[in-house]
Amino acid sequence: MSHRARDLIDRGLDRHIRLAITGLSGAGKTALLSGLLEQMLYANDSSALPYWRVAKQQRLIGARLVPSSDWSIARFDYEGAVNALTGENSSWPQSTRDVSEIRIELKFKPVKGLASKLSDSRKVTVDLIDYPGEWLLDLPMLAQNYQQWSEQQSRLSEQGARAEVFAGWHNRVRESMQLEGDADETIRRLARDYQQQLQRCKKEFGLYFLQPGRHLLPGELADAPALDFFPWPTDLDLPESWGELLQQKYHYYQQQVIKPFYKSYFQDFNRQVILVDVLTALEAGEDALSELKLALTELMKSFEYGNNHFLKRLLSPQIDRVALVASKVDHIGPDQHAALRQLLAQLLQNSRQQLDFERIEYKTFSVAGISVSQAGQLSDGTVVLDGFDHDRQRVRVGAPKVPATWPNKKDWQIGFAYPRFYPHFSSVQSPLPHIRLDQLLDYLLGDKLE
Numbered sequence: 345m346s347h348r349a350r351d352l353i354d355r356g357l358d359r360h361i362r363l364a365i366t367g368l369s370g371a372g373k374t375a376l377l378s379g380l381l382e383q384m385l386y387a388n389d390s391s392a393l394p395y396w397r398v399a400k401q402q403r404l405i406g407a408r409l410v411p412s413s414d415w416s417i418a419r420f421d422y423e424g425a426v427n428a429l430t431g432e433n434s435s436w437p438q439s440t441r442d443v444s445e446i447r448i449e450l451k452f453k454p455v456k457g458l459a460s461k462l463s464d465s466r467k468v469t470v471d472l473i474d475y476p477g478e479w480l481l482d483l484p485m486l487a488q489n490y491q492q493w494s495e496q497q498s499r500l501s502e503q504g505a506r507a508e509v510f511a512g513w514h515n516r517v518r519e520s521m522q523l524e525g526d527a528d529e530t531i532r533r534l535a536r537d538y539q540q541q542l543q544r545c546k547k548e549f550g551l552y553f554l555q556p557g558r559h560l561l562p563g564e565l566a567d568a569p570a571l572d573f574f575p576w577p578t579d580l581d582l583p584e585s586w587g588e589l590l591q592q593k594y595h596y597y598q599q600q601v602i603k604p605f606y607k608s609y610f611q612d613f614n615r616q617v618i619l620v621d622v623l624t625a626l627e628a629g630e631d632a633l634s635e636l637k638l639a640l641t642e643l644m645k646s647f648e649y650g651n652n653h654f655l656k657r658l659l660s661p662q663i664d665r666v667a668l669v670a671s672k673v674d675h676i677g678p679d680q681h682a683a684l685r686q687l688l689a690q691l692l693q694n695s696r697q698q699l700d701f702e703r704i705e706y707k708t709f710s711v712a713g714i715s716v717s718q719a720g721q722l723s724d725g726t727v728v729l730d731g732f733d734h735d736r737q738r739v740r741v742g743a744p745k746v747p748a749t750w751p752n753k754k755d756w757q758i759g760f761a762y763p764r765f766y767p768h769f770s771s772v773q774s775p776l777p778h779i780r781l782d783q784l785l786d787y788l789l790g791d792k793l794e
């Protein structure tokens with residue numbers, strides 16, 4: 345029997361969970377994944393995880409990393425991440441460049457049902473996947489043809505900060521149309537130009553809805569002809585020969601780049617974390633926050649949600665439980681966590697409607713995968729955060745506020761700023777500190793560990 349088939353049967357029997365951490369670039373996926381593994385592997389010390397019931401009730405017998413069923417995918421470098429965080433020059437793990445996967449096996453004492461009578465221990469395996477956030481945003485392109493994609497992107501490019509970035513590029517497209525020349529070569533040049541503008545959108549303006557993702561992080565496709573396309577500005581007439589080429593490239597990108605990525609990693613999971621770094625978007629300003637909302641709304645349309653019916657689950661597993669998670673909550677004081685969750689819920693309003701409609705269970709959380717600050721309160725009631733700055737010097741800052749609803753004009757003018765703390769851990773400090781990962785673990789895995 346193939347590994348995949350066995351995974352599916354195990355899933356039907358509640359013995360296998362495939363958890364997707366869905367988040368854009370920089371959302372904190374790698375840190376969260378490392379934090380979740382860290383907490384599960386050290387869960388025997390139940391005092392650190394009071395809200396993970398299986399640990400709290402001392403029913404967790406053990407957790408260990410085991411080989412993945414798919415032998416062709418790189419293993420997620422959990423040890424590398426922990427080494428980076430706890431090494432001599434403690435630092436955050438690098439931004440992810442490729443896909444990797446890791447499997448953890450949890451052995452526990454069942455509490456109820458037949459299982460508890462038949463045996464005194466059971467196993468559940470959990471698969472976790474890490475990948476570059478840039479590639480995720482390509483998924484909505486699967487549901488659009490070249491024309492629809494071009495229309496959407498053209499509309500976007502006229503708004504806010506994008507208008508400034510793309511004005512010059514638009515002129516260069518128009519000028520190129522007047523020139524005689526090899527269509528292939530011209531399109532290649534304009535595509536590279538477009539790629540640079542997308543990179544500016546990210547670096548200079550912190551924007552989010554950036555497609556195609558491989559223009560930002562090409563991976564093995566660096567300089568490949570597959571990337572020689574861009575959305576056509578719909579106010580210009582598209583020359584027929586160019587149109588054909590652009591459409592072919594777009595189609596190729598859909599079929600050969602996005603689809604395999606989607607099929608391998610996103611079609612097949614049954615639990616999902618939607619991870620959002622709301623604080624960084626607030627800092628970047630209104631254009632960024634609006635684009636984050638749009639990007640998340642479009643992205644959520646790519647996932648299949650469905651009820652957890654036994655047969656259906658066996659044949660085509662679908663997502664039956666979703667955690668909507670605001671990341672890096674150690675940048676603010678505990679008194680602001682509820683406001684952050686409220687703003688996250690507003691940001692994901694359209695997605696929540698979709699989940700409600702499909703009757704999928706979801707819940708909002710605010711967590712820190714790896715917490716690098718400590719909150720405290722001064723005698724006058726001021727909330728402060730203690731941590732380490734870039735030079736690893738101790739710093740104490742007043743904890744900033746988070747708006748619970750979409751900020752108004754005046755708030756945007758004043759702007760938002762959140763402190764940056766840096767990891768400063770020793771190699772003997774395990775498990776690494778976190779905020780609320782026990783609640784998240786209980787929500788995502790608790791029912792399978794009963």
Ligand SMILES: Nc1nc2c(ncn2[C@@H]2O[C@H](COP(=O)(O)OP(=O)(O)OP(=O)(O)O)[C@@H](O)[C@H]2O)c(=O)[nH]1
Pocket residue numbers: 367368369370371372373374375376436437438439440441475476477478671672673674675711712713714715716765
């Ligand atoms: N304070 C704090 N910062 C965090 C936390 N998680 C992530 N960060 C910060 O956010 C950065 C990005 O986090 P990653 O985990 O690399 O984000 P990612 O989603 O994996 O990003 P890509 O790999 O680029 O897709 C880190 O380098 C840290 O600076 C957290 O729990 N607390």
Ligand SMILES: [Mg+2]
Pocket residue numbers: 373374375438439440474475476477
């Ligand atoms: Mg990463």
